[in-house]
Amino acid sequence: xxxxxxxxxxxxxxxxxxxxxxxxxxxxxxxxxxxxxxxxxxxxxxxxxxxxxxx
Numbered sequence: 001x002x003x004x005x006x007x008x009x010x011x012x013x014x015x016x017x018x019x020x021x022x023x024x025x026x027x028x029x030x031x032x033x034x035x036x037x038x039x040x041x042x043x044x045x046x047x048x049x050x051x052x053x054x055x
Contacts, residue, residue, distance in 0.1 A: 017053050024049040 015021065025046055032042040 020053055021050065024053070 028037075028042050028046045028049070031037045032039060037045075
């Protein structure tokens with residue numbers, strides 16, 4: 001990552017909502033991997049959350 005921050009080609013942040021996006025994905029996948037939600041529900045919830053982050 002240091003190479004990217006020193007690069008003149010890429011400006012930080014690459015995605016200003018990266019942390020929120022990754023938290024959403026990780027939280028929903030965690031529920032799925034603990035057998036507390038179906039894959040269909042998990043994907044639907046992730047998509048819904050993404051649509052709220054990126055209207």
